[in-house]
Each structure stands twice: as structure tokens, then as C-alpha cells.
Amino acid sequence: MEVFDPRAAAPADLAAWSAVHAAGRRELSGGSPEAGELAERLRRGYGGPGWRWAGRVHEGGPVLGTAELRRQPHDGGIGFLRLFVDAPARRRGLGTRLRAAAADRARAEGMARLQSTVLAGRAGESFARTSPHLRTLLHLELQVQSFDEETLGRCWRLASAPKRGYRFTHWVGAAPAPLLASFGRVMNHLLDAPGAAFQEEPRRWGPEDVRGWERRMTDDGSRLLVGAAVDRTSDEVVAATVCTVTRGPVADQHDTAVLPAHRRRGLASRVKATQTLRVHENFPHVEAVAVTLNRENTAMLEVNRLLGYRRTAERLLVEDDLRP
Structure with a gap:
């Protein structure tokens, strides 16, 4: 797990990060920027304010997990986390490490709560509920x-x-x-x-x-x-x-x-x-x-x-x- 700076990342890492992130957003909400479009925006510094991490199963291996933390616009004390792991790399601890890094940064930045959206009844919900302090705020339909x-x-x-x-x-x-x-x-x-x-x-x-x-x-x-x-x-x-x-x-x-x-x-x-x-x-x-x-x-x-x-x-x- 490592802090990810799109503007300094190697082209292959930026492409992989963007592909995993875009695929995760499509799975979660139905729509997403195309991976190439997202990579170009991030490379040029137009991805919006926030903090990002990349996860690899093995050191030097491909990027297979992504996390992006932003403050909620309506309350700076609440963070919003987007975390995605490529399907073949799930259940190998990658998501846990990415979430821990994002939570640590959120606390350091003065955030008291961390929100996310997950698909009900899927792997994302099971993963989210491994946190002992989680509560469900809303039930939503896609x-x-x-x-x-x-x-x-x-x-x-x-x-x-x-x-x-x-x-x-x-x-x-x-x-x-x-x-x-x-x-x-x-x-x-x-x-x-x-x-x-x-x-x-x-x-x-x-x-x-x-x-x-x-x-x-x-x-x-x-x-x-x-x-x-x-x-x-x-x-x-x-x-x-x-x-x-x-x-x-x-x-x-x-x-x-x-x-x-x-x-x-x-x-x-x-x-x-x-x-x-x-x-x-x-x-x-x-x-x-x-x-x-x-x-x-x-x-x-x-x-x-x-x-x-x-x-x-x-x-x-x-x-x-x-x-x-």
C-alpha cells in the first residue's frame, strides 16, 4: 500500500489505478468516466482535492486496489471514501490496508466520521461490516x-x-x-x-x-x-x-x-x-x-x-x- 500521486506516477501505474477505480465506480453506481479519460484528468491535476492510495498484492506488482478520500462538501468533519479492489485480488487483505491508511489520514486531518457507499448483499457490504463501529445511514436503490x-x-x-x-x-x-x-x-x-x-x-x-x-x-x-x-x-x-x-x-x-x-x-x-x-x-x-x-x-x-x-x-x- 502506498500514497498515490497521479502527477508523479509511472504511466503504467496511473493506467492501472484509473482502470480499477473506473471499473469499481461502474459496478457501484452504473456510470463512471472512462479509464483513459480519468487518467488524463488526474495526470493534469484536475481530479479534485483529496488523498489517494494504490494497493499491490506483491511489491513491484501491478496496482490492483485504489482508495480516494475527500471531505464531504457539507461537513468538513466527515470524510467520504471510495475504495475498490480488482475482483481477482479480493480477500487478500488489500482492502483492509487501504481502508486503514485512509482512516489514519482522515483522523490526522480532523475528520471524525468516514462515509462510503456499498452494494447491499455483495462483497463490499461484508467487507465494510468488518469495522466494529459501522452504522447504516440510508438504504438506496440503484x-x-x-x-x-x-x-x-x-x-x-x-x-x-x-x-x-x-x-x-x-x-x-x-x-x-x-x-x-x-x-x-x-x-x-x-x-x-x-x-x-x-x-x-x-x-x-x-x-x-x-x-x-x-x-x-x-x-x-x-x-x-x-x-x-x-x-x-x-x-x-x-x-x-x-x-x-x-x-x-x-x-x-x-x-x-x-x-x-x-x-x-x-x-x-x-x-x-x-x-x-x-x-x-x-x-x-x-x-x-x-x-x-x-x-x-x-x-x-x-x-x-x-x-x-x-x-x-x-x-x-x-x-x-x-x-x-
Whole structure:
């Protein structure tokens, strides 16, 4: 096990680290940057702030395990750990050593808790539960929407139905200046969703906060696509949904929010249906969208059912107490 600096790593080690990490992210969440794209971003120093480690079964052997520790944006006292081990190298102590190194660094940096997501009922959950201080915070569903003819047709019918008083728009990258402030106000309501307080802090986003969030969403090279519903009277965003797209075939759906005064009008389903069509139109290499939802978020589970999402796995958000 060793500290891993992508900018100083040998090309073969960087390629191997990126391949293991990208494969792990695909297994866990359905989408990931392509390994080559990730390696290039890391080599150029665009991977975002954090600490990384590489694991080898034998000294001088190939990199077969990766760990990446970052502070949670909503609470600097909580770390978030991504840890992946190549399948043939599992159950050989590599993950244990990587986790110990990350936990030691987290404590040294003043973090009291360490969070991760794992696939329920798989090797990752068994490994996580070897920690005596672990607790489960959320039960999550991993869902995938395939861009097949039936699903695209369903989205087209929903997106094309008139909705009096609203217009629907989208943008790739930075929010247009006229919509920036109202988009931030919509994003402030993400914590209205069940369980969101475990992953986010109360928001009072202004324009600069939105710009910072846009940079964080794209620091791994992903493209950011936002779909929005705009009130025709005020010309302000009242509902929005967010995707990131890499060179891989699966995009990631992140957040969907609607201002309280505009809920129960079908806006969430319409902005998500429109978003699916825009991803398909703007990024023809994408074949599906993946999303993770809290099982208690019944309203969004119903929206996704209408849009052709299907459950593929269950994930857990777990937390390890690092305090003595």
C-alpha cells in the first residue's frame, strides 16, 4: 500500500489505478468516466482535492486496489471514501490496508466520521461490516433508464404534453446568467427529499455557490447537463434536474428539485422526461442513465417508474466512527 500521486506516477501505474477505480465506480453506481479519460484528468491535476492510495498484492506488482478520500462538501468533519479492489485480488487483505491508511489520514486531518457507499448483499457490504463501529445511514436503490424505443417514446409523450404557465429549457455546462440565481434557489430545496440531510447541508446558494458546484461536478472531466422548468410569469427556474455525462455509455442522474409552491403539478416528471431526450440528443454515445434514490423517497420512485427506470441493485450509505 502506498500514497498515490497521479502527477508523479509511472504511466503504467496511473493506467492501472484509473482502470480499477473506473471499473469499481461502474459496478457501484452504473456510470463512471472512462479509464483513459480519468487518467488524463488526474495526470493534469484536475481530479479534485483529496488523498489517494494504490494497493499491490506483491511489491513491484501491478496496482490492483485504489482508495480516494475527500471531505464531504457539507461537513468538513466527515470524510467520504471510495475504495475498490480488482475482483481477482479480493480477500487478500488489500482492502483492509487501504481502508486503514485512509482512516489514519482522515483522523490526522480532523475528520471524525468516514462515509462510503456499498452494494447491499455483495462483497463490499461484508467487507465494510468488518469495522466494529459501522452504522447504516440510508438504504438506496440503484436504478437504470435504458434509451430503448419504448422508453424514449414514453418520455417524448410526457415532455411534449402542454403545461400551461411553464416552459422547459436545458443547458450544458454553466447556467445562463439570467437563470443563475433562480436555479440556485431551486437547488436549495434538495434537502426536502427524505434522507438528504445525511449527505447535504442546509443551503443558501447564491450565484457564486452555484458556480463552485458546477466546477465540482465537472472536476473529473464530466459534462454537466441541466434541465429546468421556467415559470412564464416570473421567467425564473422553478424545477430542475441534473445529469453528468462522460465518454462512457451510462450517464449519471444526480439531483431533481421543485420549489414547494410548484409541486404536485407534474413538473418533476416533465423535466426528467425532457432531460432524457436532451441527453439522447446531445450525447448519442450514451445508452442509459443511472440514478441512486433513497428507498423512502416514494414520490421520486413513482416518477422514475413512469419514466421507465428499473431497479438494478441496492446500495447502502454507511458511516464509520473514527473517534477513539
